[in-house]
Amino acid sequence: MTKNNMIELINIHKSFGSKIILNDLNLKIKKGSSTVVVGGSGTGKSVMLKCILGLTNPDSGTLLYKDQELNEKSRISSKFYTKIGMLFQGSALFDSLTVWENVCFGLVQGHGMQISEAKEISMKNLKKVGLDANIANLSPSELSGGMQKRVALARAIAANPEIIFFDEPTTGLDPIMADVINNLIIELVGDLGATAITITHDMASARKISDTIAMLYDGSIIWQGETNSIDSSDNDYVDQFINGRADGPIKLNIYE
Amino acid sequence: MFLVSFIGKITLGILSETGRSVIFLFNTLSNGFTRPFYFKAVFIQIIRIGYNSLPVIGLTAFFTGGALALQIYVGSSRFNAESMVASIVALGITRELGPVIAGLMLAGRVSASIAAEIATMRVTEQIDALITLSTNPFKYLIFPRVIAAIITLPILVFIADIIGIMGGYVVGTMSLGFVSESYIQNTINIIENKDFISGIVKAAIFGFIVAFMGCYNGYNSTGGAQGVGQATTRAVVSASIFILAANYLLTSLVFTQ
Numbered sequence: 001m002t003k004n005n006m007i008e009l010i011n012i013h014k015s016f017g018s019k020i021i022l023n024d025l026n027l028k029i030k031k032g033s034s035t036v037v038v039g040g041s042g043t044g045k046s047v048m049l050k051c052i053l054g055l056t057n058p059d060s061g062t063l064l065y066k067d068q069e070l071n072e073k074s075r076i077s078s079k080f081y082t083k084i085g086m087l088f089q090g091s092a093l094f095d096s097l098t099v100w101e102n103v104c105f106g107l108v109q110g111h112g113m114q115i116s117e118a119k120e121i122s123m124k125n126l127k128k129v130g131l132d133a134n135i136a137n138l139s140p141s142e143l144s145g146g147m148q149k150r151v152a153l154a155r156a157i158a159a160n161p162e163i164i165f166f167d168e169p170t171t172g173l174d175p176i177m178a179d180v181i182n183n184l185i186i187e188l189v190g191d192l193g194a195t196a197i198t199i200t201h202d203m204a205s206a207r208k209i210s211d212t213i214a215m216l217y218d219g220s221i222i223w224q225g226e227t228n229s230i231d232s233s234d235n236d237y238v239d240q241f242i243n244g245r246a247d248g249p250i251k252l253n254i255y256e
Numbered sequence: 257m258f259l260v261s262f263i264g265k266i267t268l269g270i271l272s273e274t275g276r277s278v279i280f281l282f283n284t285l286s287n288g289f290t291r292p293f294y295f296k297a298v299f300i301q302i303i304r305i306g307y308n309s310l311p312v313i314g315l316t317a318f319f320t321g322g323a324l325a326l327q328i329y330v331g332s333s334r335f336n337a338e339s340m341v342a343s344i345v346a347l348g349i350t351r352e353l354g355p356v357i358a359g360l361m362l363a364g365r366v367s368a369s370i371a372a373e374i375a376t377m378r379v380t381e382q383i384d385a386l387i388t389l390s391t392n393p394f395k396y397l398i399f400p401r402v403i404a405a406i407i408t409l410p411i412l413v414f415i416a417d418i419i420g421i422m423g424g425y426v427v428g429t430m431s432l433g434f435v436s437e438s439y440i441q442n443t444i445n446i447i448e449n450k451d452f453i454s455g456i457v458k459a460a461i462f463g464f465i466v467a468f469m470g471c472y473n474g475y476n477s478t479g480g481a482q483g484v485g486q487a488t489t490r491a492v493v494s495a496s497i498f499i500l501a502a503n504y505l506l507t508s509l510v511f512t513q
Contacts, residue, residue, distance in 0.1 A: 053387070110390025
């Protein structure tokens with residue numbers, strides 16, 4: 001039987017000391033889908049993403065990439081990092097490099113592309129995300145938060161990745177800029193035919209950019225379904241979260 | 257009971273820190289000597305660590321040499337041995353003070369800067385970004401800094417030796433009444449190759465300590481701005497202590513002749 005999953009997480013556990021972050025987490029991401037994982041702060045969304053990316057290792061459980069086990073060795077042998085793009089929450093642009101050098105960094109380092117060719121691709125990608133060529137030689141610190149996010153987006157798509165990860169893509173942006181970023185994500189992911197995995201707690205963004213939504217609560221996926229079915233999920237936790245109500249089964253320990 | 261628990265905690269802390277730094281060293285070396293090599297990154301670090309440290313190293317060496325000449329003059333004049341000033345300044349600078357002063361200055365300037373830069377990259381997820389862009393941070397960030405410091409500190413110490421001796425010469429001839437020719441002659445007569453070499457070998461080891469402590473503490477920093485500050489402090493303090501300890505060990509084990 002042929003599976004159609006790009007990424008699959010099976011029974012993933014992760015703790016930091018005595019604090020359990022991911023608890024028997026199971027999630028399937030279909031090829032070509034745009035899946036958003038929502039959940040409150042501290043529910044383990046970022047840790048889940050870091051486990052997939054190999055930035056931290058799960059304590060137990062299995063990660064699959066195209067049905068093959070994904071671990072430290074297989075990430076290198078399958079050249080996993082040359083096939084993905086990642087948009088970090090804080091953009092994570094390299095301060096020591098100019099904007100265009102940031103955009104083509106993965107092409108030069110990961111794909112061994114010549115600088116001149118990589119620079120051309122940088123300029124094209126900057127244009128794709130709506131940035132002017134005259135910012136190419138600036139340092140990231142000279143750009144606004146929204147512009148930095150767009151440069152980071154240009155960097156994430158530079159190598160035509162087959163999977164793109166978005167970590168809180170709209171956090172810290174004004175509503176208009178957040179919508180611009182959402183539109184860019186939809187457009188770029190569509191153009192590339194890539195699989196997108198986003199973590200966010202911005203429901204407006206989640207509804208707009210996803211075709212599937214999963215909700216993470218207490219270290220586990222408690223609901224997963226099509227985006228247009230989330231309002232009729234019949235799940236009290238999901239209802240409380242998407243409607244942003246303080247009352248409900250999700251209790252926040254605000255004194256923690 | 258409290259004392260035993262306290263000693264136990266300290267011992268475990270030292271052992272785990274030692275283990276972590278050995279693993280970090282292994283990762284640095286095992287990744288650094290395999291392709292791809294980042295020659296441009298090494299060159300940039302040589303400029304940052306070496307060339308940009310020249311003014312501070314030069315000034316420190318000059319004033320240290322001058323002060324040394326004044327102090328030795330005071331001591332030696334009690335035994336009518338003023339003629340020894342040039343010789344002792346030369347030996348003191350080349351064998352001990354040149355490498356130690358340069359090492360300590362670089363611990364302050366370079367360890368701190370490396371730790372702060374890498375710790376900031378850690379807290380702003382730039383190191384994670386490097387990994388997702390197919391770049392091994394040990395190859396790209398750590399190894400070039402360590403190699404650059406090992407290469408540049410001996411050169412800096414060689415320059416510091418010359419400037420330090422010049423500091424002694426300037427004070428000796430302009431303030432203590434030494435004749436220029438005899439001061440230079442005494443300096444040349446006393447210095448042997450092994451005096452310079454001992455300082456240069458020490459410098460290479462101090463260079464490694466300076467860069468390694470900066471990289472290790474920066475890379476393993478946690479938390480936000482406070483974590484960056486703590487990493488920087490730890491880098492400077494640990495580099496300074498290890499330099500002084502290594503200096504004593506090297507002098508007592510290898511360079512007492």
